[in-house]
Amino acid sequence: MEITQIPPGQLQAHPHNAHRELRNIDQLAESVTYSGIIEPLVVLPADEDQQHTIIAGHRRQAAAVQVELETVPCIVLPTTDADQYVTMLAENLHRDELTASEEAATYEQLRLLNWEPERIAKATGRKTRRVSDALTLHRLPAEIQKATDEGQLDLATAAELASFTHDPKALARVMKKGQGHWGFQHAIADERARQETKDATERLRAQLILDDIRVTPKPTNTDGKAAYLHMLLDSDGNEATIETAKHLPGVAAYIETIGSQPQARYYCVDPRAAGLQPRTRTQTINETDANHIDQENPQAQAEAHREAWERATAVRQDFLTGRYGTAKGAKTLFRTALRTLVTASLPLPTTYGGLADFATRIAGSPLEELPESVGMDRLTRATAARWLAEQEANLYNVAQDGWGDTETALAYLTHCTTNGYELSHIETQLHDELTTDTTSDDTYEADDQSERAPELATA
Template identity: 35%
Template sequence: MTAPTKARRPKTKAPYLAQLDPRELVAHPSNLRRALGDLTEMRASIAAYGVWQALTVVPEDGGHRIVAGHRRAAAAAEALEAGEWPEGMAQTVPCLVRPDMVGLSPEQVVAMLVENDQRANLTESERAAGYAQLELFGLDVAEIARRTGRKKEHVQSALKLTKLGTAATAAADEGRLTLEDVAELAEFEDDPETMEKILKDVSSGWGIKHKVSDERRKRKVKEAVAAITAELEAAGVTIVKKPKGWPYDCAMARVDQLQTADGQDIDPEAVKALAGYGAIIEERYDSAGAFIVCLDPESHGYKRTGHSYYKSPAEIAAKEAAAKAQQELRARLKQSAAVRRKFLVEKYGSAKGAKTLLVEAMRFAVVWPDFLQHSLARELIKELCGGDLTEGVTAGQDRLNRLLVARLISAQEENTERVADGRWSAHKDLIVLWLNRLEEDGYELSKAEATMRAQLIAEEEERKHAEAEEEEEEARYLAELEAEVAHDDGDAPAVVDVHLPEHDVEPGDSEPDPCAEADLDTGESEASE
């Protein structure tokens, strides 16, 4: 066996090569890779051929500290301990000794970042932790980016990731959150509960975008409620909660829906701070509002002017709730459509991406050409193919393919948005297929989109059920009709030939009408007389 090569002590700080025992090498305290991973394959390779690529080490405290090559050192040490070292080969590993890096902790961290990124990628949180260490050494974002060969935006997002908590770093390491998505989460840095809610049960950045959009809306509503509450309390108005059965089955009523006994309207501003009155704050989809109420209108002698229905108050409330839910769903669908549009451009807005929909687009052009005549979103088409449909006049085959796919996507989106907005469409049945196709291609439906799809499926099932019942009813009617005809045929008396006496007159042999040939034109008769 060959003994380890002693590290020479040159007068200069120039790097040099040395053969060192891997078991005597010391791991770097700032090692970015927290887990070395499975070393089985690397250990087997070392057992067969040894270590071919030099580790990078720094001479410190009478030994050598690893900067790059922790996995190689660990695998080599395991092979030695197990007696698996190549026969006749020195029990050492080649090392590039860097005296010039002694005491330069930032440079050592930079080296680990660069070296690891050139091999098996660091996790997002490991890389972010490395940038954070460099920041502690006094390096700003621009300098970190320069030294690591990264863009400043990348470094900034990574540094933000270190401040977002364990839920965000775990999601980043699992591939559910990219550094590009971190900017979306930064505004919730001070709200770990919301952060965890956003990251829960999402599988991609699209799901995060949907949830961020929804939490942003909720925060906006919460801020609006706080502002209205402060304004009302400053004016001496009592804030009251909506009573059970509001607004159709309770004593409380809105002041603007009341009149005095003599039919005079009541000014809400004049009574809002008086005893027996208050304000209800109502949360809306992305805002909030308030209205003044009278706690007991009848005790003031007021009469109600609100709408009156023959249905029960509970039925009316249910109808209003359904309408409000549908209105909110439409607003959510508009919000989701903006996210979905980004996906469409990213997924199909290239020649390669368009090919995935080309056959489907050609099928529509042949079988359902009328569907492609929908009002077209020209901006969406431009984002998808970088041009206008009029280019098809002179375009070649490849360009025509992209234009056709862009036209199909635009028609599908117009059809989907028409139905989402409550408008009629002759092609409502295509929406479920369209959303399913996008889901297959990697898009994650928002809750609103999933709700719309479920509603469309339920409507189609209800339609089919109604058709089936109608067909059954028609079949029963035809069966009953056939039974009646069969019954009548069986009970009908036989037809008997009756011979009339000769003196009887057949209807066709009656005496001629004496007036048959008379001129029936009264005017002419009078003139002749």
């Protein structure tokens, strides 16, 4: 292509240049002082004011102006609007890394020209998923874009936050709780569960109203009369049901959440006034319901703990799959896993649901289908999968009922964090508890030895 020398003053920035600010110009100007402009700029033909619009080379033009070069080498390239954006983006991507929001803004310009993510990806050498995530980022609030530009969020994680833009409070909770890629994955999983519970509660409330059932907050029952409907009989001695009693005075429902599942609890404020009678001695709501207005329901608490642990497990296993789910990744765990398998009897756990699928994800195929002639790469992955499944089963047992090996569980959590995993809140609680227990055991052993030391010394 023909190179034309053009004065820097006759070059103007493209209105859609991806860089919102030109960075490191002083450093580039110093290089230009000694070496000049080595690579030509790419510009459009001159307009009626004899100004050429820069397609690629905004920083070089700024450096040339700073060191007062008379002319700079340029390639005059007539192109379509879309081609301009692609040329400019490719230039910026490979020469001076764009911030995520700058990259997203340029993809958005192409999208407005009816370019699909697949076409943009092909033209720029980016993966389609990255282009799609960047386009999503462009639609997110400014604070999310800023956090992504500053490295607090990776692009893929930022794109996941799009599902919370309708609820600023939810978005704020995720941003407050998240830290690091996997920390944000925990926060996102927790918030999604929260949103699902909220949505399910609203659906249940709407259905109750459609069924002509009065919905109230949970009664405080200060007069001691309110009782659950299933504990009452109608005037004929039949069990009172919501279908037969919903139009009686004082009959209503409140919504209680057990774990993440909302449930309707039917009750009557004053059974005798409604013509209902107790089965035997009817206990009141406060007497029968552990979830009093000022108490935690043990069942709800236990269910919430179980669900929180399962969410954390799903994120952790995604992390482990990404880290060890290839032959190369599994090799880093092979020595540890093989040593454990050789020195201990570890049948593949079957009591904890989902571990077989998890092991298959790591190994690449079910462990029981490994042929005798299996290659080393596949065997390496299978060994890592077996070890991880055992660790996950033990960790689950320790977290749920304390019957597992606590030292092994602590070592496993430490292994995960050492390799880049961020613990969720519930995992951190367990880690701290196990660390405290281990420290207490060490202190006890030390005290026990010190008490016996004089006897040993005089023996």
